[in-house]
Amino acid sequence: MTVKGVDVASYQSSSFSTKGLQFAIVKATEGTSYINPRMAAQAAHAREAGLVVGFYHFLRPGSMKAQAKYFVDKAAERAGDLLFADWEDADVSCASKDAFLAELKRLRGADHRVGLYCNRDFWLNRDTTSQAGDALWIADYVTPGKPRIKAAWKFHQYTDSPLDTNLGRFADAEALRKWATAGGGTLAGPAGEGLRAAGTDGGA
Numbered sequence: 001m002t003v004k005g006v007d008v009a010s011y012q013s014s015s016f017s018t019k020g021l022q023f024a025i026v027k028a029t030e031g032t033s034y035i036n037p038r039m040a041a042q043a044a045h046a047r048e049a050g051l052v053v054g055f056y057h058f059l060r061p062g063s064m065k066a067q068a069k070y071f072v073d074k075a076a077e078r079a080g081d082l083l084f085a086d087w088e089d090a091d092v093s094c095a096s097k098d099a100f101l102a103e104l105k106r107l108r109g110a111d112h113r114v115g116l117y118c119n120r121d122f123w124l125n126r127d128t129t130s131q132a133g134d135a136l137w138i139a140d141y142v143t144p145g146k147p148r149i150k151a152a153w154k155f156h157q158y159t160d161s162p163l164d165t166n167l168g169r170f171a172d173a174e175a176l177r178k179w180a181t182a183g184g185g186t187l188a189g190p191a192g193e194g195l196r197a198a199g200t201d202g203g204a
Contacts, residue, residue: 002145003168003176005155007056012163014041018049022173025082025137025166026053028075031060032067040076052176054082056117059100061091068103079111080181084137087118094128101133111183115154123149134184137166145169 005023008016018024024046027036036042039055046053057071077083083104087097097116104114115135118127123138135154140147144158145167157166170176 003170003173005051005166005168007157007164007166008038008042010036010038012038012042014038014045016042016045016163018046018051021049021051022176023052023054023082023166023168025084026055026076027086028055028057028077029067029071030058031062032070034058035074043076052082052173052180053078054084054180056084056086057100058086058088059092059097060089061096064096064099065103068100068107071104072107077108077112080177080183081112082115082135082180083108083112084115084117084135085133087116087122090126094126097127098129098131101131105133105184109184113180113182113184117155117157120148123151 003022005021005025006016007025009027026039026042028039029035043053055075055077057067059067085097085100085104101114101116108114113135114133115137116132117137117139119139130151136151137155137157138147138149138153139157141159142148145156147153147156153169155166155168157164159165168176170179
């Protein structure tokens with residue numbers, strides 16, 4: 001079984017439909033100078049509907065430590081919310097992505113799950129470490145729940161119509177909430193070990 005959710009940014013309404021959803025992931029920040037002006041309202045709307053809430057930061061070239069700090073300082077997050085790095089900028093290297101995840105884990109890993117969002121092309125052709133923190137959130141617009149990768153995943157974004165829509169690999173909403181609120185601890189060992197420890201098999 002799976003759970004269903006959406007991800008939203010400033011170009012979506014702050015009163016998006018929550019019917020049939022168990023989670024919502026809200027864009028919080030980008031680089032070190034942008035904050036989604038609808039973030040707080042979108043997150044509050046999701047909480048009012050009883051959804052598990054997450055936030056993501058769009059990675060840009062530059063200091064990953066500074067971006068991680070900016071994200072946690074500005075996101076309207078609470079303990080137990082999901083926190084993701086959004087890796088879509090081709091000028092952000094795999095090493096930089098890993099550095100952001102490590103710093104985010106250091107800052108918030110005790111009481112948050114930290115994960116990676118990227119599309120199939122980035123995962124297969126740009127990633128070299130299989131490091132995704134506690135959760136790989138993969139974008140591949142195919143049959144829901146069947147992304148074309150070998151690595152285990154926690155979330156699958158399978159369409160962007162009418163909103164970015166996702167499946168979570170959990171039995172039900174309670175299982176998702178229990179996992180989210182358990183926290184993820186810290187990354188340990190070489191890049192990739194944290195991913196495999198989180199229930200994925202690494203690689204493509």
